Amino acid sequence: MRVRERLCVELGSMRRDWDRWCVRRGLTIGEGARQLVAAALRADAGNGDPGIDANVRWSAVGDPRSRIELRLTFTELEVIGLRAEASGLTANRxxxxxxxxxxxxxxxxxxxxMRLLSDSNLQLASIGRWLGQLVRSGDIRPTAQDGNGDIEAIRGAIDAHLRVVAAVMRANLDRWSR
Incomplete structure (x- = not known):
């Protein structure tokens, strides 16, 4: 028989705030707690910033669920566990x-x-601010053919953003279409 690992925490007056925190991020109460623990363990292991994957919507909060049972061999379940861990997910997720x-x-x-896309979007937002500054200062002329370095730098940053997003989407499609 499989033993379920659970953690019970008395939140007291923090419970309503915790519920709102999870709802704002589209997480269930348990998934929010699991992500906090996973982030703390990653940070403790020296893997850098203990960022919470707050933008991930694993499931729609409040939607009804149905349970099914899958019969897998021990080897299949082990492989699923390894792949899930590599993706930052639980086996069930x-x-x-x-x-x-x-x-x-x-x-x-x-x-x-999600972390890669978030970083990429931050870079794109920075590019947008940079373009706005250039337009306001009058230093940019989109039709100029004088080798304007600003335009080439912007083009390079946008191309880098597109490569990151394309690589993430390609990896995602490769993973799920096997």
Whole structure:
């Protein structure tokens, strides 16, 4: 018989704030706590910033669920566990993401991919601010053919952003279409 690992925490007056925190991020109460613990363990292991994957919507909060039972061999379950861990997911979440990817043909991004896309979007926002400054200062002329370094730097930054997003999406499609 499998033993479920659980942690019970008395939140007291913090419970309503915790509920709101999870709802704002589209997380269940348990998933929010699991992500906090996982982030703390990653930080303790020296893997850098203990960032919480707050933008990940694993599931729609409040939607009804149905439980099914899967019969897997020990080896299959072990491989699923390894793949799930590599994606920053639990085995159950990985299986759900696999099924949803095949049913919806939409990306099911893991923690690493969400972090990469978030970083990429921050860079794109920075590019937008940079363009705004250039336009306001009058230093940029989009039609100029004089080898304007600003335009080439912007083009390079946008190309880098596109490469990051394309690589993340390609990796996601490769993972779920096997």
């Amino acid at each position: 990985w299986i759900v993401a696999l099924i949803r990817a095949h049913l919806t043909h939409e990306p099911q991004l893991g923690a690493r991919e």
